[in-house]
Amino acid sequence: MTDPTPQPLVRKDGRSVDDLREVTIERGWSAQAEGSALISFGNTKVLCTASFTNGVPRWMSGKGKGWVTAEYAMLPRATNSRTDRESVKGKIGGRTHEISRLIGRSLRAVVDMKALGENTIVIDCDVLQADGGTRTAAITGAYVAMVDAIEWARGKKFIGQKAVPLIDSVSAISVGIIDGTPMLDLAYVEDVRAETDMNVVVTGRGLFVEVQGTAEGAPFDRTELNSLLDLALVGTAELSRLQLLSLGETA
Amino acid sequence: MTDPTPQPLVRKDGRSVDDLREVTIERGWSAQAEGSALISFGNTKVLCTASFTNGVPRWMSGKGKGWVTAEYAMLPRATNSRTDRESVKGKIGGRTHEISRLIGRSLRAVVDMKALGENTIVIDCDVLQADGGTRTAAITGAYVAMVDAIEWARGKKFIGQKAVPLIDSVSAISVGIIDGTPMLDLAYVEDVRAETDMNVVVTGRGLFVEVQGTAEGAPFDRTELNSLLDLALVGTAELSRLQLLSLGETA
Amino acid sequence: MTDPTPQPLVRKDGRSVDDLREVTIERGWSAQAEGSALISFGNTKVLCTASFTNGVPRWMSGKGKGWVTAEYAMLPRATNSRTDRESVKGKIGGRTHEISRLIGRSLRAVVDMKALGENTIVIDCDVLQADGGTRTAAITGAYVAMVDAIEWARGKKFIGQKAVPLIDSVSAISVGIIDGTPMLDLAYVEDVRAETDMNVVVTGRGLFVEVQGTAEGAPFDRTELNSLLDLALVGTAELSRLQLLSLGETA
């Protein structure tokens, strides 16, 4: 990572460049879902639920494998000015599709579908309040919800006592370059100013699941890319620790 | 009201026939909206936001009058089993339309559009968790959100210091007949068993805004209708008191 | 009912406050449908057809019960100025959904689904000309169409000779308060001026199936509500008589 020491407090909210915002995870928020978590990254709040159903879609049936999929959406007034509902517009926007697919891929990366058996987990991530990093909060919270849904299913014997459907944990964080400085976990006001913006999905063991870097302002070089990846690994290591804490486990 | 004394504890959750469930109103839940409230009627939780914008749709422009409209929706896992998103289906269902329209009419009934001036308030009621009575909780919470949005607008001088856009308060409750007994504020397990189901919207002064009674099982007679209206007035009087408490006023 | 004698002729078309408009029912209008009626309430004309099919949707199969559903729509030039077709807009509006659901519920309230057996009746109510009260005319005409569809099915032995699927008849009327006076069966020019508007669905035996009262202008009190219900019962009693006449029966 490039040395951030000359600017110890460059950020509006007083954070250092490698600080996460305050992260809270309210595990089991929902009385209805098999697993759930209300996760906050600062003012970003995402309600993640995991719906477990025994069986898989017909086209997957008989293969002895499970399925995990995800849907992401924002409440109309999660943002500073109201956005129209996609249900009212009658179609889902490109951004929503893109994030839903990202969440689904990220969670599937840590699931052993054979161990899950012919069962389906649908993850719903609904952004109640948005202040940057909604997709990374969603992935991080969804993992916690999924863990609980799987344990619920084990209790119901939909999954065997010895099956290990989860081969790793997964969390995600955004990083970006602002005025030439790489920073961790961008809030909305930072995100809109970033020259480069990257979302990184990392397993508990520190392996990459997704790396999505985009030059919003100017293209970036290899050194900048490396600095951003360094920062992201710092952030996801901390998120991984918080997930374990929330789940009552220790790293 | 028909005398409920012979069955002092007919309800699963221990309530008397004329008891509301526990009602809580978290006013100002959202950091983004001009007005907001997270309201609970027992396990039913609805996030209500009021978005205030200066100006009206073009077709209303120049008449010196404001506009209030509402949209209602449920998160996919608000319910016991997951329902598909209306955005994914590409169309809004009849029930959603019906409730959105009811909420809008109910709030407009207590707004003086001339005093509101050429301003628009959009109410969003998103059900985070559903256990019966979501539309009545939505109306009751939306009123609180609307009050705050109007006061916000007064602070911004979009509304004059002396204008009185709110001519009354409004709340709503469900009532129904179960096994021949009229009951107040039906939880989901009660709602599905009700022979007759009625949603009643009442102003703080005790006048009716909407009366929607439906025979789900058997048609009802005038006496039953009267019993249900009696109960509804008991419930809305209490809700009206709780709205005032939440707003820091006294009745 | 409040005494209307002081204003014997307050209405533009010369009716007293408790007069229906001229009601005509052309039973069997359609050469294609199993049951049909072209009903007029004054200038409001609705073509109601009842399509009977042996069998039920798959999700209802094997329960020994039937299904009745309804769809309502308006021709684009039923109204004074042309409205766009919902098929062209690609979606159904909230009002259409709301009325379709009301018609379906109203008819189901008088059908014994077990006696109907595993058969489906789809009611279509298409407004050819609109002058207020289209939903109430639709319900009233749909009942006549449904009776004939059931008799057709009995002839085809889809329903047993002794089965009694219809447990009552059903009709509907609008009532409203205009300039403080409760009136029966509002024409369009009255409807737009009404302070309170109510649609009431009543069985032949005089029991309520639906009571939908809405304060369009000012909230209403218990006395007004009672006056409106009184008027509605007068109107539906007369409609019930006309249904019987049309069906060749006597009350």
Added chain:
Amino acid sequence: MTDPTPQPLVRKDGRSVDDLREVTIERGWSAQAEGSALISFGNTKVLCTASFTNGVPRWMSGKGKGWVTAEYAMLPRATNSRTDRESVKGKIGGRTHEISRLIGRSLRAVVDMKALGENTIVIDCDVLQADGGTRTAAITGAYVAMVDAIEWARGKKFIGQKAVPLIDSVSAISVGIIDGTPMLDLAYVEDVRAETDMNVVVTGRGLFVEVQGTAEGAPFDRTELNSLLDLALVGTAELSRLQLLSLGETA
């Protein structure tokens, strides 16, 4: 025309091969539209309305020319078995599109858009009952509705006293070859058996506006094509006469 004398009564309904079904035109059926006609070709019944509005769509504005367009639809139970509504399906089928476009082109062919001025006529043809030939009945009835809408507009001075927007009349008929015999005005049972099916739109002066011949069974030769055109001219000449009668004019 090929000589039909050897089979004087080949048709189920007793018609000769060159007979139209009974045609009736109820001019002015609608109390709402500027022009209207309920037309019957035997059991086929189409309600045609013409909605006149002063002005043209923005993209046509300022060119001194008018616009005529048409929409065709069928009620769900116009046919022998119920078809789903296009509004419910959320999209318009190819057949509906095709016929709407045909009706629009046919009417525009007899309108002088400069003489019409910057005014718009929207034709709606709604099939109340279908027994073959719905598109030809629609064109024939729509012409009558359009005449009345134009005269209404002249009365309102939207069109000058001396302007002659209609340069000819227009009507349409179907013809087809059944078991090798050309026949006029096919009823539904004939239409489904036809080897070749043709819809022909002809002006009052006997000129062709549209000729749409389709080999449903076997391709057809030039002689058959000529026989069908002969028959169509017989039919449209008679329809043209009936249009004039309906309009109170003489040929």
Added chain:
Amino acid sequence: MTDPTPQPLVRKDGRSVDDLREVTIERGWSAQAEGSALISFGNTKVLCTASFTNGVPRWMSGKGKGWVTAEYAMLPRATNSRTDRESVKGKIGGRTHEISRLIGRSLRAVVDMKALGENTIVIDCDVLQADGGTRTAAITGAYVAMVDAIEWARGKKFIGQKAVPLIDSVSAISVGIIDGTPMLDLAYVEDVRAETDMNVVVTGRGLFVEVQGTAEGAPFDRTELNSLLDLALVGTAELSRLQLLSLGETA
């Protein structure tokens, strides 16, 4: 045909009135489809593919007959100015529907569905570049693609060695009257000026499958119709020869 000799070079591109534009057929253009052809009529270029699948839609199953259907579409910049994608608009336009249906009917007219057996051929005609006559080029190219798909299927034994699914060939051409002169194969600049425009689909044996004549400017008489049909037969005879050449056969 009216004598074109007085105007030997009336057309912008130097063609005589009865000349086709240069026609090229790149058979087997696609490496993926069972049959394909990239056909050009001058600057009009259409990629036609034929997708063969063993089996038929469920509703056709068990009748021993096959199915052929077609879809037509234009790339957004096939035309001189860009048109919005139908996928983006969320619905298919009337013109697209109309042409897709025409292509399907035209191809089915030369297929013996019993000889095809329970197999399905889906034709896709995508206009890469448009300069008039896209539907006629599509039909002409689609026939070539279909021939190859059928031979592919014979090789795979989905069709018997002796089965003869193709009972004739089929091609199509546009003709029109411009400034009173009938002309063959209209380019776009001619098409927009044509008073009458006709698309004619003809089999290799010279029989008509479709005749679709439309008066764009002025209605046409019988003589003009005959001249257009004469020209169309000249054009389709030549196209039929080119199809055979492309398929390596001789007429």
Added chain:
Amino acid sequence: MTDPTPQPLVRKDGRSVDDLREVTIERGWSAQAEGSALISFGNTKVLCTASFTNGVPRWMSGKGKGWVTAEYAMLPRATNSRTDRESVKGKIGGRTHEISRLIGRSLRAVVDMKALGENTIVIDCDVLQADGGTRTAAITGAYVAMVDAIEWARGKKFIGQKAVPLIDSVSAISVGIIDGTPMLDLAYVEDVRAETDMNVVVTGRGLFVEVQGTAEGAPFDRTELNSLLDLALVGTAELSRLQLLSLGETA
């Protein structure tokens, strides 16, 4: 890059791990668009057009800046088995949205919107044949089309003679890890087997615009990520050279 020498010919098509497939660019393929290129990466063929229009969408007007956007789509039979058209399904899939957005961002990264002025460029990338790498071929071809559209606009004086709207060139390539070996430019059969799949968008100067790496099979470590980036830079340098050649320039 990890040393590929032990497996000089691991790939089915005979390529080394760091070989591109044969790339061809047919610049100016379309006679209609302001800029166009038909690009092939082996059997993957994408038609890229750039539509230049003077002016910007209303919401961008008056800012002195231009706009570049892109749409990607596949012909239904571009793939080995036919896929349904998105226009027929009535909605655009997530993958299509995702790729359209990627192409748009990639091109905007090399455009100086102020130098472009208030002009709009719409890029259409239609996949005529798909064999892996369609999005990277699309970006690479779209750049060539965009260069020509900008030069066309300069000729028309929509862009000043000295304006430099293009600040760099841009191309893209896929890389992936198959059986533990990083490889360049994956064909479809390789893509489906890849454990990790990455699309990298790079400017002519070698800076990153987008890095999108996804663990399809197993998460990847930092070393693998670096190997993939190394390979991608080799590939995009070669593509950049081919773009210049196609444009008649030298590097």
